Amino acid sequence: MQKRYDAVCKVSDRRTATAEPQGNKVLEYFADDVFDNAKMAEYLSQTTYTKLAATVRGMKPLDPDIADEVAAAMKEWAVSRGATHYTHWFQPLTGGTAEKHDAFLNLSGGRAIFEFRGKNLSIGEPDASSFPSGGLRSTFEARGYTAWDPTSPAFIKRHANGATLCIPTVFCSYTGEVLDKKTPLLRSTQVLKKAIVRLMKAFGQPEEDVTVTLGPEQEYFLIDKKFYLQRPDLLQTGRTLYGAPPARHQQLEDHYFGSIPPRILAFMSDVETELWHLGIPAKTRHNEVAPAQFELAPIYEDLNLAVDHNMLVMEVLRQTADRYGLVCLLHEKPFAGVNGSGKHNNWGIAYGKRNLLDPGSDPAENAVFLTVLTAVIHALDCHSDMLRSAVSGLGNDHRLGANEAPPAVISIFLGAQLEDVISQLISGTVSAHVGGSPLRIGIDALPPLKRDATDRNRTSPFAFTGNKFEFRAPGSSQSCAEANIVLNTIVAEALDLLSDQIQTFTAANFHEKLQALLKEEITAHRRVIFNGDGYTSEWLAEAAKRGLPNLATTPEAIMPLLVEANQELFQRYGVLTQTELKSRYEVFREDYDRRLDIEGKIALELAKNVIRPVVMKEYLAIGGGSGCKAIMAVAEEIGALLEAMNAAIAVLETAIGCGSGIKPAMAELRRTVDALELLVDDGCWPLPKYREMLFIC
Secondary structure, eight states, X not given: OHHHHHHHHHHHHOOOXXXXXXXXXXXXXXXXXXXXXXXXXXXXXXXXXXXXXXXXXXXXXXXXXXXXXXXXXXXXXXXXXTEEEEEEEBOBTTSSOBOOEEESEEEETTEEEEXXXXXXXXXXXXXXXXXXXXXXXXXXXXXXXXXEOTTSOOEEEEETXXXXXXXXXXXXXXXXXXXXXXXXXXXXXXXXXXXXXXXXXXXXXXXXXXXXXXXXXXXXXXXXXXXXXXXXXXXXXXXXXXXXXXXXXXXXXXXXXXXXXXXXXXXXXXXXXXXXXXXXXXEEEEEOSSTTXXXXXXXXXXXXXXXXXXXXHHHHHHHHHHHTTEEEEOOSOSSTTSOOOBEEXXXXXXXXXXXXXXXXXXXXXXXXXXXHHHHHHHHHHHHHXXXXXXXXXXXXXXXXXXXXXXXXXXXXXXXXXXXXXXXXXXXXXXXXXXXXXXXXXXXXXXXXXXXXXXXXXXXXXXXEOSSSXXXXXXXXXXXXXXXXXXXXXXXXXXXXXXXXXXXXOOTTTHHHHHHHHXXXXXXHHGGGBOOSOTTSHHHHHHHHHHTOXXXXXXXXXXXXXXXXXXXXXXXXXXXXXXXXXXXXXXXXXXXXXXXXXXHHHHXXXXXXIIIHHHHHHHHHHTTTTOSSHHHHHHHHHHHHHHHHXXXXXXXXXXXXXXXXXXXXXXXXXXXXXXXXXXXXXTTTOOSOOHHHHHXXX
């Protein structure tokens, strides 16, 4: 249609926007919109600063007596940066963020003043009835509370006409139930830290601060806004419900790490500038595998802060794209047949300055490393179902197991070197070590392990990558919180189980007993280790033989939330109660059903009101089957597909009406529509095509 061609012309004529060169200016403005440690030291008294800094480091609970001074200092700093409003910034179960802005403005004796007190900083009261709660809140029970999280610094968000002070907070109901993702994340991190301290004490190590770190790699697509606005499916669902595969997409493998187009590079530069002002350490940018797909990766940070920062990264990507006439697509599978977008969850643990997931060269470090490694193996074998539930969602169902995304079966990749160490540990035999050094079985004899001694496995959901674990299953639009809530909790349980036994060992038999314990644990849980190709049907068959769950769809994947043993675990560790886990099941199931219903209705609307009229005109224009054989053949082919399309429309209408069978009905309808796209006159096709959206920017 003419609109489609006009859009192509306008996009091709668009001049490349330019971003202001930053040079070394970033060193001057990095985190200038963050009320960080340096700002606290400048604006607070020494006594208050010392107390607050101890709370931020997790050493002491917050002293309520300092709230007024902190609030006054925060307001003074924010106003000096142009802020007129403040908000409690929280992360409800929508998967996004929420904020309600209040002005600093107040009246005193009829005069306007700026005021911000400790009570405004510490507690907020948003309406809790309109957020997902899984039945914890009803419409007539609206009260909810936000409470300041001092471990994540306040920051300023800017807009065209001003700025707002954002205070990271938790969100709970009037009766105390958790309604957000931050609260259980903080609880799970605390649980894991306690388990690490306990383990290190069993090894006779002095107590140190524990840091759980995260580096989330963010993948995304960019398309021109003119194409986006002509695709109701993208507008309503975030993905294309129709679209025939173009002759060329990613099969030439020329986009990955290729030269970044000027318009995209300018966009990336502006994104980084905004992120650096917010103290977000954006480090890497590059083309991803699929055309129009890109990635942004940060430097690793404290887990809670990294999750907050990733939520801001997604927001900045979307808002900056709009300024460039682009749209940032964060859906896990916006285009069928090419790579989907994930969010690689790089998770690590530090004890003081020591990375507990770095094998190291010291025998004592090796013993601790193997113990922590064993705990992770134990945790994933026993609770892979819960880890899979943490990355559930309609969008991710389309991605998992396709085009470099890991399969839905959760397994661990260790690589040849660690697999060799484990094999010898289990068998008790001595052979040449994969890393090149001889290995005597015995914890103290483990040789130094090279960080990159083995290859990577991009089909593994949970891979050891030298000094961390990379969980590759989270979807690009998802919060990292859910995955890390589960990961922290299940590893804490496994560490505690090992510590229960290790603390009974005597100095005389410590290493002998430890080796026997690790051998027993790894032997019992080795089934979850898989170093091969996770895409093959052979692996799926082998995984079934091993008893590993294959929860391919969200309705299956969220069922573990209702398993009593899982509920007992999370309640025992104080991360989530049985009621809260049940409510999460209800929230996730409702979200899935609603999104699927929306997709079905949009697919139906497009087929009936946009695509079918065009096809019927085309069919009538070529004579409805009259004329020469070639015309008759084309007409008959279009006519047969039109009949099939009508039948598929009827099936989808029935499926939407009864609320079941929507996905297969949509798939069948798409098959006919995509076939018609390749037959109908290109000038008549109403929707921007893949070849345009993916390659014209």
